[in-house]
Amino acid sequence: MSVRVRFAPSPTGFLHIGSVRTALFNWLYARHTGGTFVLRIEDTDAARNTEQSLRTILDGLKWLGLDWDEGPEKGGSCGPYFQSQRADLYRKRVRQLLDAGIAYEREGAIRFKMPRTPITVPDLIAGNVTRELADRELQDPDFVIVRSDGNPVFHFVNVVDDLEMKITHVIRGEDHLSNTPKHIALFRAFGVEPPKYAHIPMILNPDGTKMSKSDPDPQKARLASLQTYLNEGYVPEAVRNYLCLLGWSPKDNREILPIDDVIRLFDLPQILRANARFDLAKLTWINAEYIRAMSLERFIELARPFVGGHDDPKVLGLVKEKVKLLKELPDWTSYFFTDDYPFDPEAVKKSCSAPQTSERLTKLADRFATVNSWDVAGIETALKALAAELGVKTGELIHPCRVAVSGKSAGPSLYHMLEVLGRDRVLARLRRAVDRSKK
RNA sequence: GACCCCAUCGUCUAGCCCGGUCCAGGACAUCGCCCUUUCACGGCGGUAACACGGGUUCGAAUCCCGUUGGGGUCGCCA
Numbered sequence: 001m002s003v004r005v006r007f008a009p010s011p012t013g014f015l016h017i018g019s020v021r022t023a024l025f026n027w028l029y030a031r032h033t034g035g036t037f038v039l040r041i042e043d044t045d046a047a048r049n050t051e052q053s054l055r056t057i058l059d060g061l062k063w064l065g066l067d068w069d070e071g072p073e074k075g076g077s078c079g080p081y082f083q084s085q086r087a088d089l090y091r092k093r094v095r096q097l098l099d100a101g102i103a104y105e106r107e108g109a110i111r112f113k114m115p116r117t118p119i120t121v122p123d124l125i126a127g128n129v130t131r132e133l134a135d136r137e138l139q140d141p142d143f144v145i146v147r148s149d150g151n152p153v154f155h156f157v158n159v160v161d162d163l164e165m166k167i168t169h170v171i172r173g174e175d176h177l178s179n180t181p182k183h184i185a186l187f188r189a190f191g192v193e194p195p196k197y198a199h200i201p202m203i204l205n206p207d208g209t210k211m212s213k214s215d216p217d218p219q220k221a222r223l224a225s226l227q228t229y230l231n232e233g234y235v236p237e238a239v240r241n242y243l244c245l246l247g248w249s250p251k252d253n254r255e256i257l258p259i260d261d262v263i264r265l266f267d268l269p270q271i272l273r274a275n276a277r278f279d280l281a282k283l284t285w286i287n288a289e290y291i292r293a294m295s296l297e298r299f300i301e302l303a304r305p306f307v308g309g310h311d312d313p314k315v316l317g318l319v320k321e322k323v324k325l326l327k328e329l330p331d332w333t334s335y336f337f338t339d340d341y342p343f344d345p346e347a348v349k350k351s352c353s354a355p356q357t358s359e360r361l362t363k364l365a366d367r368f369a370t371v372n373s374w375d376v377a378g379i380e381t382a383l384k385a386l387a388a389e390l391g392v393k394t395g396e397l398i399h400p401c402r403v404a405v406s407g408k409s410a411g412p413s414l415y416h417m418l419e420v421l422g423r424d425r426v427l428a429r430l431r432r433a434v435d436r437s438k439k
Numbered sequence: 440g441a442c443c444c445c446a447u448c449g450u451c452u453a454g455c456c457c458g459g460u461c462c463a464g465g466a467c468a469u470c471g472c473c474c475u476u477u478c479a480c481g482g483c484g485g486u487a488a489c490a491c492g493g494g495u496u497c498g499a500a501u502c503c504c505g506u507u508g509g510g511g512u513c514g515c516c517a
Contacts (some may be wrong), residue, residue: 008517009517010516010517012517042517044517045516045517048516048517107515108515109515110515111515121443126443126444126445129443129444130443131442131443131512132441132442132443133441133442133513134440134441134442134443134512134513135440135441135442135513136440136441136442136513137441137442137513138441143514143515144514144515145515146515147515148515149515151515153514153515153516153517154516154517155517158517173511174443174444174445174510174511175510175511175512176511176512177443177444177511177512178442178443178444178511178512178513179512179513199444201444201445201510202510202511204509204510206449206450208509208510209509209510210510210511242451245451245452245466246451247451249451249452249453251452251453251454252453252465253452253453253464253465253466254465254466255451255452255465255466255467256466272445272452273444273445273446274444274445274446274509274510275444275445275446275509275510275511276450276451276452277450277451278450278451279450279451279467279468281450281467281468282450282451282466282467282468283467284467285466285467285468286467288479288480292479292480321479321480322478322479322480323479324479347477351477383476393476394476395476395477397476398476398477399476399477401476402476402477403477408477408478409477409478410477410478410479411477411478412477412478412479413476413477414476414477415476
């Protein structure tokens with residue numbers, strides 16, 4: 001029988017990074033097995049659902065390349081894929097339990113008669129988990145499936161949908177493990193075998209606390225939302241690669257690997273059972289690796305939203321190897337697009353404090369004016385020749401020159417930078433720097 | 440409080456199922472050196488872990504029990 005898995009988010013607020021990882025593992029398993037990845041929107045909480053949030057979910061999944069086979073914008077034979085449109089189905093299933101005497105009404109709500117004997121969850125990751133009842137459940141293990149306002153609750157609709165949508169494997173966060181006996185009992189009450197379960201460990205904050213979008217600490221709240229990574233200039237293939245490594249490993253010491261390799265190697269039983277902490281530093285490293293390795297075309301495409309129209313391929317090509325986050329781009333490139341760039345005081349102090357700086361820069365400008373062809377080789381030859389004539393190390397010219405034309409002490413190779421800047425601007429900037437220093 | 444899950448360097452992990460090849464391997468971070476026009480990249484090297492206590496065994500990171508610590512669940516939230 002063909003594998004059918006699903007990702008079932010509720011459209012309330014931002015997309016949680018933990019949810020994204022759950023979606024990713026479902027997607028990986030579907031692609032690994034040649035199965036079907038279903039996207040179902042659990043929008044039963046009308047008060048909290050927003051259209052905006054739905055967009056965020058769909059865009060987030062697309063951004064990461066997690067395409068779904070059935071669901072919103074896709075359709076499929078088990079629709080509708082919004083719970084808000086499946087009320088009739090739920091009503092029918094409630095009726096079924098009521099008629100069978102497995103559910104009953106009390107205080108306006110409909111409750112499910114939970115079996116009194118413990119239920120074992122055969123979990124593909126955690127093993128067999130038998131949960132004894134918590135002391136508060138001891139008096140009354142039954143639970144509400146339809147509220148007094150007539151709306152069915154999560155546990156119920158979740159099971160009904162998984163059943164109707166013929167889901168074969170439920171891959172979800174470990175926070176659902178303790179509730180799974182309820183779900184299994186429901187499946188059995190409907191006379192069907194429950195799907196296979198795989199509860200994946202949680203992703204925690206760097207300090208080991210739970211990741212929450214509503215954490216009072218804004219730093220942690222930001223960490224929990226996928227949007228943050230998009231805004232900061234992480235690239236989707238890096239985020240996806242990093243997420244794969246949280247709770248799963250190719251076991252061959254590779255850290256960076258193509259998604260096709262992950263799909264091929266991925267399987268449920270080898271997922272780790274322990275929670276993992278989110279490590280921004282490692283994500284950032286992976287991000288830089290991906291940026292360096294990607295084509296210039298891809299880089300420009302991803303960089304565009306961050307550079308405000310300044311997407312000159314020559315400029316971006318110069319900094320591609322330097323950038324860790326796309327958000328840094330304006331910082332690396334702004335002096336290519338404006339003459340009004342800031343001077344880093346530290347850089348000025350460090351590189352331009354020699355008394356001969358002005359004289360040297362003037363001579364450098366004069367020399368550059370005579371260069372025949374303004375390219376890397378010509379620039380380098382001219383600069384080195386001047387340094388030799390002056391009897392100074394090339395660095396004595398290079399560093400002040402860099403600061404003069406860019407305002408910074410760090411940047412691309414100087415010769416390449418000057419070439420892209422163009423002779424006119426370089427000369428103007430060198431002379432302007434000299435004037436500046438005289439004031 | 441009850442119940443469930445988990446426990447290898449600061450972090451992610453390999454090894455654990457099928458005890459010996461592990462005085463525990465890789466990566467990020469960190470420190471030092473090299474390369475170098477800057478910053479990165481790259482290269483080389485260092486610091487750094489089997490939570491603790493009992494067993495079982497000739498032998499335990501690997502199996503068992505307990506303790507501690509972390510996480511989760513016990514809603515007419517999802």
